[in-house]
Amino acid sequence: MTLSIQDFTDVVDRIKKEISKVIVGYDEIINFTIISLLSGGHVLLEGVPGIGKTLLVRTLSEILDLKFSRIQFTPDLMPADITGTNIILEDENGRKYFKFQEGPIFANIILADEINRATPKTQSALLEAMQEGSVTSGGIIYNLPKPFFVMATQNPIEMEGTYPLPEAQLDRFFFKLILTPPSQEELLEIIERTTNVETPKVNKVADGETIEELKKIVRSVPVPMAVKEYAVKIVLATHPESAYAPEKVKKYVRYGASPRGAQALILGGKALALIEGRSNVSFKNIKKVAVPALRHRIILSFEGEAEGITTDEIIEDILEKVKE
Amino acid sequence: MNFFVLLLPFPIFYLYFIKKKKPNYYQIILQADKHFSLDEELITFWEYKDYDDPYGLMERLRRRLEEKLSHLDLSKAYKFKPSHLLKILSLIFVFLLMLNLINSKDMPKSIAQIWEKKENQERNISRIPEEKLALNDELSKKNIPKEKISQEEYDKEKLKEMEKPKSLEEFLSQYNMDKNTLKKENKKAENQKEEKKEASNKNNNQERGEEGKEQNISNLPSQGAGKSYAYANPYESKDENVSQEEKALNEEGKGSETPSNQERTLQTPTESGKEVDKNAKSGNLPGTEERPDKLGQETQRKVFTGEKIYVPPSQSEELGKNYLFQAPTLEGRRLSQDKSLSYNPSYTKEKAVSSRILPLEFQEILKTYFSQ
Numbered sequence: 001m002t003l004s005i006q007d008f009t010d011v012v013d014r015i016k017k018e019i020s021k022v023i024v025g026y027d028e029i030i031n032f033t034i035i036s037l038l039s040g041g042h043v044l045l046e047g048v049p050g051i052g053k054t055l056l057v058r059t060l061s062e063i064l065d066l067k068f069s070r071i072q073f074t075p076d077l078m079p080a081d082i083t084g085t086n087i088i089l090e091d092e093n094g095r096k097y098f099k100f101q102e103g104p105i106f107a108n109i110i111l112a113d114e115i116n117r118a119t120p121k122t123q124s125a126l127l128e129a130m131q132e133g134s135v136t137s138g139g140i141i142y143n144l145p146k147p148f149f150v151m152a153t154q155n156p157i158e159m160e161g162t163y164p165l166p167e168a169q170l171d172r173f174f175f176k177l178i179l180t181p182p183s184q185e186e187l188l189e190i191i192e193r194t195t196n197v198e199t200p201k202v203n204k205v206a207d208g209e210t211i212e213e214l215k216k217i218v219r220s221v222p223v224p225m226a227v228k229e230y231a232v233k234i235v236l237a238t239h240p241e242s243a244y245a246p247e248k249v250k251k252y253v254r255y256g257a258s259p260r261g262a263q264a265l266i267l268g269g270k271a272l273a274l275i276e277g278r279s280n281v282s283f284k285n286i287k288k289v290a291v292p293a294l295r296h297r298i299i300l301s302f303e304g305e306a307e308g309i310t311t312d313e314i315i316e317d318i319l320e321k322v323k324e
Numbered sequence: 325m326n327f328f329v330l331l332l333p334f335p336i337f338y339l340y341f342i343k344k345k346k347p348n349y350y351q352i353i354l355q356a357d358k359h360f361s362l363d364e365e366l367i368t369f370w371e372y373k374d375y376d377d378p379y380g381l382m383e384r385l386r387r388r389l390e391e392k393l394s395h396l397d398l399s400k401a402y403k404f405k406p407s408h409l410l411k412i413l414s415l416i417f418v419f420l421l422m423l424n425l426i427n428s429k430d431m432p433k434s435i436a437q438i439w440e441k442k443e444n445q446e447r448n449i450s451r452i453p454e455e456k457l458a459l460n461d462e463l464s465k466k467n468i469p470k471e472k473i474s475q476e477e478y479d480k481e482k483l484k485e486m487e488k489p490k491s492l493e494e495f496l497s498q499y500n501m502d503k504n505t506l507k508k509e510n511k512k513a514e515n516q517k518e519e520k521k522e523a524s525n526k527n528n529n530q531e532r533g534e535e536g537k538e539q540n541i542s543n544l545p546s547q548g549a550g551k552s553y554a555y556a557n558p559y560e561s562k563d564e565n566v567s568q569e570e571k572a573l574n575e576e577g578k579g580s581e582t583p584s585n586q587e588r589t590l591q592t593p594t595e596s597g598k599e600v601d602k603n604a605k606s607g608n609l610p611g612t613e614e615r616p617d618k619l620g621q622e623t624q625r626k627v628f629t630g631e632k633i634y635v636p637p638s639q640s641e642e643l644g645k646n647y648l649f650q651a652p653t654l655e656g657r658r659l660s661q662d663k664s665l666s667y668n669p670s671y672t673k674e675k676a677v678s679s680r681i682l683p684l685e686f687q688e689i690l691k692t693y694f695s696q
Contacts, residue, residue, distance in 0.1 A: 003379075222377075224371050
């Protein structure tokens with residue numbers, strides 16, 4: 001199956017249209033979610049309860065004719081509860097044998113709901129799956145189905161009984177998207193859609209194979225050297241010891257973004273360029289994806305935390321200071 | 325200074341700067357992308373011109389680019405916009421140009437002056453042979469014998485003249501500053517002190533003799549003390565003092581009764597000028613003789629009353645040399661103490677006339693001379 005650029009644009013437009021049937025507003029969040037999906041990354045959604053995080057993920061799974069799995073993270077959740085475990089079975093002859101029982105992670109779209117409620121050990125169970133797309137159990141590597149797309153949600157205010165995600169885990173997420181409360185018009189629309197007798201239904205737009213093909217198209221988008229250099233400069237500027245680092249970074253940042261940040265910038269830029277109908281990545285694309293791609297990869301210093309500085313402010317300062 | 329010289333490096337520097345900073349194709353395309361807001365499509369197309377993609381991305385890119393560029397008006401897009409460097413250089417250029425213009429206003433004057441000087445010099449040079457001839461004619465008229473001497477002989481003569489001690493002695497002989505004179509002056513002062521002491525002793529004795537009389541006067545300053553100023557002057561015109569001093573000087577050996585001693589008692593000119601002693605001896609003293617040509621005719625020459633002044637003998641005088649010396653004179657004469665002896669001290673103001681007229685630099689020369 002070979003798709004053209006036009007097919008890409010059509011599929012994306014249809015996905016957006018179907019999502020917008022259920023989700024009111026959040027155009028940018030939907031856009032970045034699609035970008036992340038087509039770039040082969042995972043998304044961390046952060047927002048207050050009841051804002052539509054889970055609904056967004058479930059809607060996406062319904063649109064894309066893909067296997068969907070939801071994991072509710074709790075403090076007593078064990079890694080095996082996610083990845084799966086070996087169980088003893090008995091055959092016809094009465095002989096016993098081990099069989100790997102796949103966990104909920106063996107799906108195309110995973111909703112890791114309230115991921116920060118699980119212990120770091122359980123959270124780490126996702127590391128291999130998110131990065132390599134495989135799970136190791138009993139010395140055997142089990143490949144996960146493709147596309148594999150994790151959408152984790154976390155509640156920023158419920159700090160009690162939560163475990164902040166470790167840096168390594170955070171780095172696995174392609175984008176971190178923050179959902180803000182809807183506006184008055186959006187809220188009215190939500191009420192209109194969800195309180196009637198008929199609830200909106202979505203159609204399946206694309207299957208796994210189509211998504212994989214779209215991912216290939218995204219990766220084939222050309223990026224000029226100047227734009228690549230610019231992405232590298234931005235990532236380097238997040239490091240306080242870098243020559244590109246502005247004063248704010250030097251003062252408030254403890255650790256900068258990893259190379260995964262640069263990858264996210266370029267891949268996100270590619271996907272965004274295609275979604276915008278262009279065939280190349282521009283400086284604007286890099287700038288646009290910089291905030292969701294880097295905000296969870298920058299670790300603030302104590303001074304930064306104490307002064308209430310956000311990583312978004314740091315990135316915006318970097319984008320302002322670093323020249324193209 | 326001609327500032328046009330400074331103008332030259334600026335265009336050279338600017339051309340060099342442009343040449344060095346000349347962008348390559350990549351930079352030009354990148355700038356064009358930014359300038360025309362092509363979203364880096366031009367640079368992407370240039371970089372990926374040989375890129376073979378299965379999805380037709382480059383073809384789509386080319387079409388989009390063609391469409392965008394077809395709407396561009398390059399003549400309008402590339403308006404002349406001077407850079408900062410060009411602006412700065414232009415300002416400097418204009419500034420130097422103005423300096424040149426200001427400077428060039430005075431140039432014709434200075435050129436004219438130079439020409440004038442040159443002409444004068446040439447004129448003077450042309451006159452030299454004529455003047456030389458004229459001088460030769462004058463010399464020939466005067467019949468001045470010409471002697472030809474060699475350079476060595478001339479140098480020797482010069483050296484001899486310089487080595488002659490006579491000139492220095494002659495110079496020094498004009499001033500009465502030899503050691504002996506000074507010594508004698510000191511001795512005189514000592515003698516006078518002794519006299520004062522004796523006088524004071526005498527007074528004391530007289531006071532003791534007149535017991536009870538005028539005892540209250542004893543508290544007053546002694547007469548000797550009151551007269552100390554007068555006694556300090558070794559050239560008091562009192563006859564007795566003069567004779568005593570002469571004796572003291574004669575006792576010193578060299579000062580025997582010679583004509584030179586008589587010469588020392590000289591008459592100074594009177595104020596009226598009638599009694600001016602114009603004999604040859606008095607005229608020998610430097611400063612007292614009449615000037616052959618008077619300087620400062622407008623001021624009347626000051627003539628003093630004939631007052632005998634004492635000129636101490638000196639070693640140099642024996643050699644028949646005269647010294648510039650003018651003894652201090654007293655304005656108004658103090659009454660003799662012996663004639664009107666009174667215990668009431670009386671004071672009269674004395675106005676000293678400047679004694680030695682000797683420039684400081686000569687004094688220094690003399691000091692060094694005598695110290696050697």
